[in-house]
Amino acid sequence: MQEVVDGIYVEPVPITVGDEVKLKYKGILATAGAKSIYLHTGYGFDQWTDVQDIKMKKGRDGSWSASLVVNNPTRLNFCFHDGADHWDNNYGRNWSYDIHDGELTD
Template structure:
């Protein structure tokens, strides 16, 4: 099984920012016609504000979606296709810390 490539921009993530998620991996490699970003915020397995965002394909075989993160809780996500096949990073999902946007010195 090939490793999935996930790029989140910008990182670090600040609350209130629009975030772009690029995905190239298992679902794309297996010819998925549609890929969805399955995202939520929270800690561990206590996700809230769960959403599914249809990703846009690129000619390079990469899928892209944008979302706004309005909380300082962790951003968690994985991917699924229209046939309910999942890429959840080997059961660990992807998780990013979200900052409050203040600069610390």
């Protein structure tokens, strides 16, 4: 699994519509001892659509993981929270990946 920034891992990259995307989190909420962590995710460019919170599973190494199937061809956006109003949202920028349609271009 590729570490995209400190403590954030995403697989696969690039992301294609229909992919099951796996995310692993070892960021500030994990190191602060959060009792639970949620992946907060949605699609789109300006306004997020299909917003959902996915409860992450804690691993033996202290990391948290979750997966989702990408079903929207725009942009996958995500951040993390602990359910107690503590957020890790990349200093308000969140994390975003443009989603590919799977077609090869010349």
